[in-house]
Amino acid sequence: MLITRFYSIFVPLNTQLMSALIKSSLARKVVMALSGLFLVFFLGQHFVINVTSVIAPDTFNSWSHFMGYNPLVQYVLQPILILGVIVHFVMGFMLELQNRAARGGVKYASYKGSANASWISRNMLISGAVVLAFLGLHFYDFWFPEMTYKYFGDNPENATRYLEETVHKFEPIWRTVLYIISFVLLALHLLHGFASSFQTMGVNNKYSSAIKTFTKVYAIAIPLGFILIAIYHHLNPITH
Amino acid sequence: MKLNLKIWRQKDATSKGQMVEYPLKGIEEDMSFLEMLDVLNEQLINKGEEPIEFDHDCREGICGTCSMQINGQPHGPDRLITVCQLHMRSFNDGDTIVIEPFRAKAFPVIKDLIVDRSAFDRIQQAGGFVSVNTSGNTLDANAIPIGKDIADTAFNSATCIGCGACVAACKNASAMLFTSAKVSQFALLPQGQVEATERVQNMVRQMDIEGFGNCTNTGACEVECPKGISLENIARMNKEYYKASLKG
Structure with missing residues (x-):
C-alpha cells in the first residue's frame, strides 16, 4: 500500500521532472547551477586536505589514506563526483551549442561584448575547457596511478606514501606552471559561475550582495591557495 | 558632421543581405539618430535609390520598435535610451558608424534594419x-x-x-x-x-x-x-x- 502510494507520487513527479529537464531551458540551467555548486563544495574539501600537506604532513597522509580506502568515499562519493563533472561539462557544452544556434546564421559585423558584460562571464567555455583539460592532467598524475596501485597488482596498503608521491609530482617546473595557469583559469570560472548559480536558483534579494562578496573571496582564495601549495612543493622537494 | 555609414541592406526576408557604405555630409549634432537616417533616406530617394527601411513609431523612446545594433551595441553607445533618443552629439565628426538589425534566430530580418519581433x-x-x-x-x-x-x-x-x-x-x-x-x-x-x-x-x-x-x-x-x-x-x-x- 505504502509502496503503491510512493510510486503514485514519486514516479509521475520524477517523469515530469525528467521531461522538464530535457525540454526546459530553466531546468537545464538548474542542472548547471547545482552541479557547479556541488563541484565548488568539493573543491573546498579538496583544498582543506591539500593545506595539510604543507602544515601537517602526517595528517595529509592519514586523511589521504582515509579518502583512498573508505568504501563510502570510494564507491559512493567518488562516482557521484565524476558524474557531477561529466554532467556539468556535457550540459555546459549542450547549452553553448543551443546558445550559438539561437544567435542565428548571420553574425554581427560589429559586436561590442565588452561594453556590457565582463570577459569572464562571456568566456566561461574557454575557462571551463582549460579546467577540463587540467582535470585530464590531474587524473593522469594522481587518479590513474592511485587506481592502478590499489586495484591492479598486489600492492600493500601504505598509509605514509601520499605526501612523497604528491610532492614528487611538483618537481618539474612545467607541471607546476601548468597547475598555476589552470588555477588562474579556475578562479576566473568561479568568479562568474559561483555567484551566477545563486542567481539561477532564484536568489536575488537582500543577501545577494553578501553572497556575491563571499563567492568572490572564495573564487580567488581557494585557487590561490592551491597555487601556493603547488609552488611550496616545487620549492621544497623531498630528498632522501 | 561628416560620417561614413555602414548599413545592413537586405531586400526581403529570404534574400541574402550585405553591408553597404554610405558617406553622409551635413549632419548636425543636435539631430537624433533617426533624423540622421531620414536625411540619408531623402538623399537616396532623390537619387532614385531604394531608401533604408527601419522601424520607428513614437520617436519618444517608448515604442521600442527601432531594433538597431549601432557600433556593436543595441540602440548605440548611450545607456537607458532607444535609437530615437540617441543624438548625433554622441558621435564624432568623421566617425564610421556600423548599423545592423538585431540578430537572433527568433528575430528574423524582414527587410534592411527591420526585424520580426x-x-x-x-x-x-x-x-x-x-x-x-x-x-x-x-x-x-x-x-x-x-x-x-x-x-x-x-x-x-x-x-x-x-x-x-x-x-x-x-x-x-x-x-x-x-x-x-x-x-x-x-x-x-x-x-x-x-x-x-x-x-x-x-x-x-x-x-x-x-x-x-x-x-x-x-x-x-x-x-x-x-x-x-x-x-x-x-x-x-x-x-x-x-x-x-x-x-x-
Whole structure:
C-alpha cells in the first residue's frame, strides 16, 4: 500500500521532472547551477586536505589514506563526483551549442561584448575547457596511478606514501606552471559561475550582495591557495 | 558632421543581405539618430535609390520598435535610451558608424534594419495577462490594497517596452529579461496570483519554442535595456518557475 502510494507520487513527479529537464531551458540551467555548486563544495574539501600537506604532513597522509580506502568515499562519493563533472561539462557544452544556434546564421559585423558584460562571464567555455583539460592532467598524475596501485597488482596498503608521491609530482617546473595557469583559469570560472548559480536558483534579494562578496573571496582564495601549495612543493622537494 | 555609414541592406526576408557604405555630409549634432537616417533616406530617394527601411513609431523612446545594433551595441553607445533618443552629439565628426538589425534566430530580418519581433507577442500571449471578470461586476483594481514597495517593483517590471535590446545584447540571444519582466509584473501583484502557476510555465515554454538561447547571467541585457529592467526579474522568474514545476 505504502509502496503503491510512493510510486503514485514519486514516479509521475520524477517523469515530469525528467521531461522538464530535457525540454526546459530553466531546468537545464538548474542542472548547471547545482552541479557547479556541488563541484565548488568539493573543491573546498579538496583544498582543506591539500593545506595539510604543507602544515601537517602526517595528517595529509592519514586523511589521504582515509579518502583512498573508505568504501563510502570510494564507491559512493567518488562516482557521484565524476558524474557531477561529466554532467556539468556535457550540459555546459549542450547549452553553448543551443546558445550559438539561437544567435542565428548571420553574425554581427560589429559586436561590442565588452561594453556590457565582463570577459569572464562571456568566456566561461574557454575557462571551463582549460579546467577540463587540467582535470585530464590531474587524473593522469594522481587518479590513474592511485587506481592502478590499489586495484591492479598486489600492492600493500601504505598509509605514509601520499605526501612523497604528491610532492614528487611538483618537481618539474612545467607541471607546476601548468597547475598555476589552470588555477588562474579556475578562479576566473568561479568568479562568474559561483555567484551566477545563486542567481539561477532564484536568489536575488537582500543577501545577494553578501553572497556575491563571499563567492568572490572564495573564487580567488581557494585557487590561490592551491597555487601556493603547488609552488611550496616545487620549492621544497623531498630528498632522501 | 561628416560620417561614413555602414548599413545592413537586405531586400526581403529570404534574400541574402550585405553591408553597404554610405558617406553622409551635413549632419548636425543636435539631430537624433533617426533624423540622421531620414536625411540619408531623402538623399537616396532623390537619387532614385531604394531608401533604408527601419522601424520607428513614437520617436519618444517608448515604442521600442527601432531594433538597431549601432557600433556593436543595441540602440548605440548611450545607456537607458532607444535609437530615437540617441543624438548625433554622441558621435564624432568623421566617425564610421556600423548599423545592423538585431540578430537572433527568433528575430528574423524582414527587410534592411527591420526585424520580426512577433516572438515576443507570442510569449506575452502565452501567459502575460490576468483574466478579469468583465460581466459588469468588475472590481476596481484600486480596491485591493498593495504596499508601495511591491507596487513600485511591479511597475518597474511593467515598464519593459519589449524592444528586444536584451536579446540583441545577449551573446546567447536569450529572452529571459523580457520574459521575466512580463512574469514579474503579474507575479508581484495579488491580481496575478490566480494564474501564477500556468503563467510562468507557459511563458517559459513559449520562450523556448521560439528558439531564444539560455541565460548565462552575463548581465549584458540589464546594461543595454532602455528601461533599466533589472536582473532581479530573472531570479524572480526562476523562483516562480521552480515553484510552479513542483506544484505540477
